Each structure stands twice: as structure tokens, then as C-alpha cells.
Amino acid sequence: MANKKKILILGVGAQGSTVAKFMDGEDTVSEIVCADNDEKAVNYLVDNLKKGSGKLVDANSTDSIVKAAEGVDLIVNALPAQFGFNVFDAAIAVKANYQDFTAPDVPGIDWVESIKKMYTKTGERFRAIDRTALIATGSAPGLINVAARDAMRYLDSCETIYMLVYEGVKAKRFLPFWWSVETAYTDMVDDAYCYENGEILVTEPFSRPVYEKFKHIDEEIKLIEHAHDEPVIMGINADEFFRGAKNIYFKYGGFGVEFAETLYKMGMLSREPVEVDGCKIVPLNLAIKLTPPAPKYREEIQEIIDEGLESDTGAMVIKAYGEKDGEKVLVETYVDAPGFVDSFEKSGLTAEMYLTGQGGALFTKMFADDRIDQKGLISSDMLTMEQVDYYLKHAAKLDITLDTEVRKI
Amino acid sequence: MRLLIIGSGGVGQSTAMIIKLAGKEGEWAEKVVVSDYNFERAEHVAKLCGDPRFVAEKVDARDAKSITSLINKHDINFVMNAVEPSFNENIFDTCFECGVRYMDCAMTLSKRHPEKPFELAHIKLGDYQFAKHEEWEKAGLMALVGSGVEPGMADVFARFAEKHLFDTIDEVNVRDGDNYDIPGHEGVAFGFSIWTTIEECLNPPVVWEKDRGWFCTEPFSEPEIFSFPGGIGDIEVINVEHEEVLLVPRVIDCNRVTFKYGVPEEMRTLLLNLQQCGMDDAERKIKVGDSEITPRDFLVKVVPDPLELAPKMIGQGCAGTWVTGTKDGMRRSVYLYQVADNQECYKKYGTNSVVAQTAFGPVIMLELIDKGIWDLKGVHGPESFDPDPFIERMAKYGFPGGMQEKDSEYCEMLNQGRLLAEKE
Numbered sequence: 001m002a003n004k005k006k007i008l009i010l011g012v013g014a015q016g017s018t019v020a021k022f023m024d025g026e027d028t029v030s031e032i033v034c035a036d037n038d039e040k041a042v043n044y045l046v047d048n049l050k051k052g053s054g055k056l057v058d059a060n061s062t063d064s065i066v067k068a069a070e071g072v073d074l075i076v077n078a079l080p081a082q083f084g085f086n087v088f089d090a091a092i093a094v095k096a097n098y099q100d101f102t103a104p105d106v107p108g109i110d111w112v113e114s115i116k117k118m119y120t121k122t123g124e125r126f127r128a129i130d131r132t133a134l135i136a137t138g139s140a141p142g143l144i145n146v147a148a149r150d151a152m153r154y155l156d157s158c159e160t161i162y163m164l165v166y167e168g169v170k171a172k173r174f175l176p177f178w179w180s181v182e183t184a185y186t187d188m189v190d191d192a193y194c195y196e197n198g199e200i201l202v203t204e205p206f207s208r209p210v211y212e213k214f215k216h217i218d219e220e221i222k223l224i225e226h227a228h229d230e231p232v233i234m235g236i237n238a239d240e241f242f243r244g245a246k247n248i249y250f251k252y253g254g255f256g257v258e259f260a261e262t263l264y265k266m267g268m269l270s271r272e273p274v275e276v277d278g279c280k281i282v283p284l285n286l287a288i289k290l291t292p293p294a295p296k297y298r299e300e301i302q303e304i305i306d307e308g309l310e311s312d313t314g315a316m317v318i319k320a321y322g323e324k325d326g327e328k329v330l331v332e333t334y335v336d337a338p339g340f341v342d343s344f345e346k347s348g349l350t351a352e353m354y355l356t357g358q359g360g361a362l363f364t365k366m367f368a369d370d371r372i373d374q375k376g377l378i379s380s381d382m383l384t385m386e387q388v389d390y391y392l393k394h395a396a397k398l399d400i401t402l403d404t405e406v407r408k409i
Numbered sequence: 410m411r412l413l414i415i416g417s418g419g420v421g422q423s424t425a426m427i428i429k430l431a432g433k434e435g436e437w438a439e440k441v442v443v444s445d446y447n448f449e450r451a452e453h454v455a456k457l458c459g460d461p462r463f464v465a466e467k468v469d470a471r472d473a474k475s476i477t478s479l480i481n482k483h484d485i486n487f488v489m490n491a492v493e494p495s496f497n498e499n500i501f502d503t504c505f506e507c508g509v510r511y512m513d514c515a516m517t518l519s520k521r522h523p524e525k526p527f528e529l530a531h532i533k534l535g536d537y538q539f540a541k542h543e544e545w546e547k548a549g550l551m552a553l554v555g556s557g558v559e560p561g562m563a564d565v566f567a568r569f570a571e572k573h574l575f576d577t578i579d580e581v582n583v584r585d586g587d588n589y590d591i592p593g594h595e596g597v598a599f600g601f602s603i604w605t606t607i608e609e610c611l612n613p614p615v616v617w618e619k620d621r622g623w624f625c626t627e628p629f630s631e632p633e634i635f636s637f638p639g640g641i642g643d644i645e646v647i648n649v650e651h652e653e654v655l656l657v658p659r660v661i662d663c664n665r666v667t668f669k670y671g672v673p674e675e676m677r678t679l680l681l682n683l684q685q686c687g688m689d690d691a692e693r694k695i696k697v698g699d700s701e702i703t704p705r706d707f708l709v710k711v712v713p714d715p716l717e718l719a720p721k722m723i724g725q726g727c728a729g730t731w732v733t734g735t736k737d738g739m740r741r742s743v744y745l746y747q748v749a750d751n752q753e754c755y756k757k758y759g760t761n762s763v764v765a766q767t768a769f770g771p772v773i774m775l776e777l778i779d780k781g782i783w784d785l786k787g788v789h790g791p792e793s794f795d796p797d798p799f800i801e802r803m804a805k806y807g808f809p810g811g812m813q814e815k816d817s818e819y820c821e822m823l824n825q826g827r828l829l830a831e832k833e
Contacts, residue, residue: 287688
């Protein structure tokens with residue numbers, strides 16, 4: 001059995017709390033330090049853990065993180081992306097492993113270049129202390145990257161990978177997003193990326209639509225370009241981990257996307273101030289102000305379920321086109337996971353929180369179980385096939401499974 | 410006529426240009442004061458006309474004093490209101506106070522029923538104005554309301570159908586559709602006032618039936634496919650709140666009046682989304698940072714002005730009135746219409762065809778009023794007047810109308826007659 005680990009969870013929102021609760025039940029964990037700048041949220045979480053302790057942290061300060069991280073084996077960074085580099089520094093200072101949900105962001109620096117440097121320079125720093133930083137470990141990125149890796153088993157060479165995510169849960173009340181409205185809108189208007197003909201390209205938000213008929217959904221779904229990590233990190237790793245794929249796309253659809261697209265096309269998600277009667281107002285700020293927030297608490301989610309959902313569906317699908325034994329094939333993988341109501345019944349969480357939190361927790365478990373033996377900085381798409389198997393074996397226990405079909409084309 | 414046009418947006422600009430381009434036929438307009446809150450816009454329109462009769466002024470349509478001072482300064486004897494209908498009450502009342510005749514293209518606004526908004530009509534379009542009919546009549550003044558294309562020309566068509574085409578009328582159904590496209594444009598495009606589009610599309614549509622009177626339905630209700638002439642073809646149209654439904658039954662004896670418009674599915678979704686999060690709200694002030702704004706007023710500033718998109722838009726728009734009833738004991742069904750081409754309108758008037766179409770009707774009506782051909786005191790819609798002189802002038806002003814005999818017993822009789830006539 002692996003040595004028992006002490007874990008620091010930085011940020012006790014939906015994702016951090018889910019990881020903490022999951023790891024609380026793991027024999028390989030000795031202590032879970034829950035840290036945030038919100039004391040009430042920390043205490044609430046700690047009160048619900050057997051192995052929990054709490055700390056207040058200011059993530060703007062590396063020193064503050066270092067103090068909270070003394071003696072831990074792993075820091076799980078569940079904070080917004082802008083704090084990523086502070087947490088890297090703290091992890092290196094205390095010689096801890098590192099895990100996050102999305103690739104860290106450095107304001108003012110080209111994102112693609114910063115990720116490339118992260119693999120090399122930050123990777124070197126972690127290698128130097130014989131530790132691992134594992135980035136992009138939620139559901140997408142995270143679980144979807146593992147599923148894409150798994151699809152590579154069925155190919156000798158790969159040409160194109162589509163990662164398709166459809167959020168089809170629709171409440172009776174007007175509720176376009178199941179997570180932070182601010183994050184949703186800002187993600188929606190950020191430049192998107194695709195990996196095309198072996199190059200990472202910037203694409204316009206909501207552009208290049210594809211229309212997909214998912215096997216369990218009657219209507220054809222429109223999915224568009226959306227700012228996400230996968231095409232960038234998988235593009236960088238295409239030769240080594242994705243059978244030389246030349247094209248990698250992330251496409252996103254759903255009611256929230258359609259809603260945001262209408263606002264975007266009207267200019268209502270612009271960050272440029274508009275003058276009205278002598279007052280300057282940023283359209284995005286008005287959009288955020290008027291859009292109802294996502295439900296956070298159990299009672300709110302229960303109320304929405306009690307009202308009845310207009311639809312409780314969704315899809316996470318990987319389509320990998322390539323060759324096997326000289327023939328052109330399509331590997332189509334559906335990630336099957338609990339829907340909205342199922343997720344709530346299992347965990348008191350929305351499907352979005354459930355999949356992201358549990359998808360991330362499985363990576364934390366792999367650290368705790370000594371299953372991550374690479375050193376330096378890796379992303380969730382760089383697992384070995386043995387690691388992929390381990391991840392998926394434990395995902396199945398959470399009713400998260402892959403349904404893969406290989407077809408000649 | 411010494412005319413004050415309040416509002417130099419698409420309709421105001423088109424009105425001025427149509428008068429100007431009419432040449433000698435437009436000389437009934439002795440002076441045209443083109444005014445706007447944005448003086449530069451008014452100045453731009455006056456310069457486009459390039460004629461000393463057209464002068465630019467700044468006006469604040471919310472301020473009676475501002476309007477009165479222009480009326481006095483230029484000795485105005487007729488005001489055309491070409492701004493958003495939220496300003497109507499103030500302009501209408503100010504004209505009355507000044508003893509000046511009045512015209513608008515959209516009537517005073519409705520208020521939905523507090524308990525059953527999608528069932529019962531409450532304060533209807535134009536109620537505020539028609540409530541003052543007697544005052545205007547006693548004062549010997551005319552207020553011509555709802556006098557654009559729809560409402561306006563559509564109402565004239567209904568009256569024309571009653572006068573010449575039918576013995577009895579069953580339904581008067583205004584139908585509007587287009588095949589507009591803006592190649593390469595991926596954003597949202599509104600054909601006319603964004604403020605008004607939101608108002609009329611998201612308000613509960615009103616329908617009139619002889620037995621029930623006025624009643625309301627859910628937005629975008631009763632979809633039907635209507636086949637439009639002019640190469641536009643079949644389009645799904647849906648119920649929209651519009652003035653004709655309030656105007657026509659006051660004057661024309663019929664059983665049912667509706668207004669349906671071809672709002673594309675994408676636009677319907679967009680409008681409903683705006684409504685869901687309150688961005689359509691024209692009354693509530695929202696605090697954003699240190700500022701307070703009304704969401705709809707803010708949207709108007711953010712969304713591309715229809716005028717800016719006009720040069721790129723291609724295609725035709727059809728406005729018209731579909732009338733059913735009987736003639737000579739046979740069922741008859743007729744669509745009276747006007748088709749306008751956007752590129753042609755842009756070249757002639759510098760505006761899109763939607764607003765140009767809206768403007769030509771008022772220009773004809775202004776001429777008829779100036780010449781005393783249309784002369785009634787009080788508050789009236791265009792169906793109150795003799796339609797013939799209007800119909801006669803449509804082509805002269807560059808907007809010829811048409812009539813489509815739709816399938817019916819009467820149409821069959823006409824068709825049979827045509828066949829025999831060909832033989833002869």
C-alpha cells in the first residue's frame with residue numbers, strides 16, 4: 001500500500017470540495033488541508049470531513065500558500081487560472097506535487113507560448129525536485145483527454161480528433177449556465193484555439209460550427225469553437241501521445257452557448273465601454289448583472305429539480321479519425337456519466353460539478369495511490385495506457401464509463 | 410405645408426428624400442424641418458436633400474418646450490413623428506397644445522394585462538390617442554395615427570378592398586415577409602428600429618374577432634405559411650402586436666383582423682433570450698458600476714444601427730393586406746401588396762427598404778392632407794379616408810403596389826374567363 005499522503009486543497013468551491021470529499025474516503029490519505037480566503041466555506045467543508053483541517057490563504061501571495069502547504073505531498077489547485085503560477089512556486093518551495101483543473105493563465109502573455117514554456121521551464125523545476133505537476137484534470141480538460149488517449153489504442157495513425165461537449169440540461173426557469181456566469185461569459189468571448197494541419201491556430205468564438213447527431217439525442221446539435229485547453233495541450237503532444245494527429249478540435253454546444261452567442265453577436269459581451277447619456281458602461285457587465293447565477297446550494301438544486309427539467313441530457317464524445325491495419329477508421333467514444341438528477345442524487349451536485357469534481361478527484365487518487373510516476377510537468381492527456389486503465393477502472397465505480405465503437409469509413 | 414419631421418433616423422431620412430426626389434410633385438412641401446436629438450444626423454439628412462426647403466434642427470422629443478420652440482420658430486403647421494413610439498404621447502400632446510396637425514407611423518404604446526397578459530387585452534396601442542379624439546375634433550385638428558406602411562398603407566389597402574373588391578369582408582390579415590440577407594455578416598441585424606422590434610415582437614400579440622373583440626395570445630403564436638409575391642415565396646409568419654389590428658375594426662366591417670410577420674427562427678430565439686434575462690426591459694433602471702441605465706435603451710446603442718447595415722443588405726421585402734370575403738356571391742381571397750428592393754432603396758434614399766417603405770406612405774398622405782383631399786378632424790387611422798388617391802400615387806412616388814388574386818371561387822371564375830378571353 002502507498003504511504004499515506006497529506007493533501008492541500010486550495011480553493012473550496014464546487015471542484016475543491018468534491019475532491020476533498022472524495023479523498024476523505026481514501027485509505028491512502030492521512031490529512032486533507034482545506035484552504036481558501038472564505039473562512040465560512042472552509043469551516044463548512046472541514047466540518048463534513050473526517051480527515052479535514054482548515055487554513056485561510058491569500059492566493060495572491062506565494063508565501064501565504066507556502067505556509068498552508070508545509071509538509072503536504074500534493075497541492076490540488078482548485079483556484080481560478082490566474083493563481084496558477086503562485087501555486088506552482090509554492091509547490092516547488094515545499095517540494096510538493098501539483099494538480100490543477102485548467103492550465104494556468106498568465107495575464108498579458110500569449111497563452112499558447114506560456115503553456116509551451118510551462119511544459120519545459122516549469123517542468124524542469126518540478127523535475128529538479130523530483131516531483132510532478134499534473135495540469136488540466138477536470139472533466140474537460142481532464143476526463144475527456146483520458147478518453148481521447150484511450151481512443152488511440154484503436155489506431156495506428158491518427159489524422160483528426162474532435163472533442164464534442166454538449167450541455168443539454170435545461171431547467172424550467174431561465175438558467176443558461178450551471179457554473180459562474182462571469183466565467184461562462186468570459187470563456188465564451190475569449191479567443192478559441194484549434195490544432196489544424198499541425199499548427200495551433202486562433203479561431204473566433206462561436207465560429208466554425210459543426211452539426212452533430214448524437215446517438216441518444218433526437219435533434220441535430222450545433223457545436224462551435226470555444227476557448228478550451230484541449231486543442232492546445234493535445235496539439236503540443238500530438239506526435240508523442242496522439243499518433244501524429246494533424247487536427248484537434250474542441251467544439252461546444254448547448255442552451256447556454258446558444259444564449260451567449262446571441263448576446264455576443266449583438267455586442268453585449270464586449271468589454272469595450274459604450275456611452276449612454278454620458279455614462280460609460282461595459283456591455284459584458286450588464287450581461288453578467290442581468291443573467292441569473294447558477295445554483296450553488298443543495299436546496300437550490302433540489303428546487304430546480306422539483307420544478308421539473310425541460311431536458312436532462314448532454315454528451316461528451318471523442319471522434320478520432322485515422323488508420324488501423326491500413327484501413328481508414330473512425331473511433332467514436334461516448335463518455336457515459338450520470339445526468340443532472342442522477343448526479344444530484346449521488347452527490348448533491350449538479351452534473352457539471354459532479355463530472356468536473358469527480359473527474360479531477362480521480363487524478364488526485366492516482367497521486368495518492370502512487371500511480372503518477374512521471375517527473376516534471378505533464379497534462380492529463382500524457383498518461384500511459386496503464387494509467388489510463390487505472391483511471392477508467394476507478395471512474396467506472398462512479399458510473400463514468402466509455403462506450404467506444406470503431407467503424408471503417 | 411410647413412412640415413416638422415421629428416427624428417432623422419431611417420424613416421425621417423427616407424421621408425425627406427422621397428419628398429425631395431418627387432421633384433415638382435413634392436412641391437406641396439413648402440418647408441421641411443428635419444430634426445433629431447443628434448443634430449449631426451439631422452444636418453446630414455438636410456445636406457443629402459441639398460435643397461433650401463430642407464433645414465436641420467436639434468430637438469429633444471421628450472421635451473415639449475423643445476418641440477414647441479421649433480414649431481414657433483419655423484411656423485410649422487404639420488408635425489410628422491418619426492421617432493420611437495415611447496415619445497408619442499409627448500409629441501402628440503404638444504402638437505395639440507400648439508394647434509398643429511399630427512402624424513405618426515406607430516401609435517402610443519400598449520400595456521399588458523396585469524393578470525392575463527396572453528389572454529386579455531388591457532391598454533391597447535393607440536388607446537391614449539383615440540381617447541382624445543373628441544378634443545382634437547372640437548379643436549378642428551387632425552391627428553393621423555399609424556400611417557407608415559404597416560400600419561398605414563396596409564390600412565389603406567383594407568379600405569380599398571372594402572370599397573372595390575368585396576361585397577362582404579370576412580378577414581383582414583396583414584402579412585409581412587422578406588428574403589433579406591446580408592452576405593458575410595455574422596452578427597445580429599435588425600431591419601428597423603431595434604427598440605420597436607423588441608416592443609412589437611415581445612408584447613402579447615393582439616387579435617380582433619367580431620364576437621370576442623380584442624384579445625391577446627402568446628408571442629409568436631399561430632404560425633402559418635404565407636406565400637409572398639415578388640420572388641419571396643413561402644415564409645412562416647407569426648402573430649405580432651401591430652396597430653392595424655386596433656385600427657381596421659374601428660372602420661371596416663369584418664369578422665377577424667390579424668397581423669403576422671415573418672420573424673426568422675433565429676431572431677425569435679434571440680428576442681426570447683433577451684426577454685428571459687430582462688434585456689428587453691424599457692422601464693426598469695439597472696445599476697451597472699456607477700451608472701444607471703434602462704437595458705433596452707442600452708441595447709439600442711450597442712447593436713449595429715440598421716442604417717449601417719443597409720448598404721450590404723440584399724433582397725426584397727413585401728408588405729401587404731390579405732383580405733377574404735365574398736364578391737358577387739362567391740368566396741374571394743386577395744392580397745394587396747408592395748414589394749421593395751433593398752439595394753434600389755439604398756441607392757435612391759440612402760436607407761434600407763424597410764424604412765423607405767415605411768416613409769413613402771406618410772409622404773403620400775401628407776400630400777393628400779395638404780391638398781385637402783384627405784380632411785377629417787379628430788384622431789383617425791388611414792382606413793378612415795378614401796383609399797383611391799393614395800393608391801393612384803404609389804407608383805409616382807416609386808413604390809408601385811400590386812394585387813394577387815388568391816385561390817378562391819371568385820379566382821376560379823376569373824381564371825375561366827381569362828382562358829376564354831385568350832381564345833378570342
